[in-house]
Amino acid sequence: MSDHTVEAATETFVAHRNLLFTxxxxxxxxxxxxxxxxxxxxxxxxxxxxxxxxxxRAYLVRITTRQSLNRLRTMKRRKEAYVGSWLPEPLLTAPDVAEHTELAESVSMALMLVLETLAPTERAVFVLREVFDVGYDEIAAAVGKSPAAVRQIAHRARRHVDARRPREVVPPGQARAALESLRRALETGDLQGLLDVLAPEVVLIADGGGFKQAALRPVTGADRLVRMLVHGLGRSEAAITAVPTAANGGPALVVRLDGKVDGILTVRVEDARITGIYYVCNPAKLSRVESETPLTLR
Known part of the structure; x- marks a missing residue:
């Protein structure tokens, strides 16, 4: 292969790199x-x-899809041996991603967790069709199925996701307001203020990966969550600060203990109240908390 050919291939790959990463x-x-x-x-x-x-572009997406499917199958074994709850790796994203509703929802922790419940091929078909608007014929070539089979898989995956995804996409300002109440509670111990913003059925999922102390199972219910926070904050001697940022297309907090990054916290908000709290403190998943990751659907 000539240098010119490699250079041309490199230019094309770089031009579509953000899309392929997404x-x-x-x-x-x-x-x-x-x-x-x-x-x-x-x-x-x-x-x-x-x-x-x-x-x-389509050919590169096809290669990326095939390699991702191969990787998904190996990741399944890793997740089966994972200590505690598994959450997606958080990404710091540009603030304007939150204004791009389709992109913001597609990378939100809430939806990414729903995608975890799909089989590998279902996830690939859903992502390509519903998020990136790839045609059925092209998806079929990427996943090794017939177009008719892909249509059936897409219908099944869409129905599965729609039954579990958030009922509505809240405005970024509403999510930021709810997260600010949570931030004040963490830093000042205003637990009543926290109760006011938590939905009764709120669920906390924490991912320490066995490297950091974290709840091994989801914690359900506002009262139970607040009791756990009271216990945890009471035992901690470290100074807790929570700095607002943007992660996975929405408002987030970088939580620090004595100035050192402990984790990234994101929330799911419905009807102006927090229904889901996702806290990633596994050090292996915090490599992208210092700089933004560019994402795109095109």
Whole structure:
């Protein structure tokens, strides 16, 4: 392969890199694994005869999808041995992502957790069709199914996700207000203020991966959650600060203990109250909390 051919392939790959990363991340829920997939995609891409490729963007998405499916199957074994609850790896995102409703919802912790309940092929079909608006024929080529089978899979996956996704996408300002109440409670101990913003059926999911102390199972109910916080805050001697940021397309908090990053906290808000709290403190999943990750649907 000539240097000119490699240079042309590189330019095309770089032009679509953010899209390919977004596809891989939404399929895997792991930025580290998405980066590995992009490396594998690149190695296969430079070996392709470019003269035989009619749509380079579609071809790259196809390679990325296939590599992501392979990675999903190996990740399943890792998750089965995972200590405690597993949450997607959080990504700091640009504030304007929150204004892009479709993109913000697609990378939200709430929806990413719903995608975790799909089988690998269902997840690939749903992501490509519902998020990236890829045609059925192209999806069929990517997942190795017939277009008719892909339509059935897409219908089944859509019905599954719709039954479990948030009922509505709340305005970013409403989510920020709810998160601010949570921030004040963490920093000042205003537990009544916290109770006021929590939905009675709120669920906390914490991911320490066995490396940090975290609830091993989801904690359900506002009263139970507040009791747990009272116990935890009472035992902690560290100074707790929570700095507002944007992660996974919505408002988030970077929680620090004595100035050191402990984790990223995001929330699910419905009817102006917090129904889900997601706290990732596994150090292996905090490599992207210092800089924004560019994401795109196009």
């Amino acid at each position: 596809v891989a991340y939404e399929m895997l829920g792991s930025a580290a694994d998405a980066e590995d997939v992009l490396q594998e995609t690149w190695l296969r891409w430079v070996a392709v005869d470019m003269e035989q490729v009619r749509d380079q």
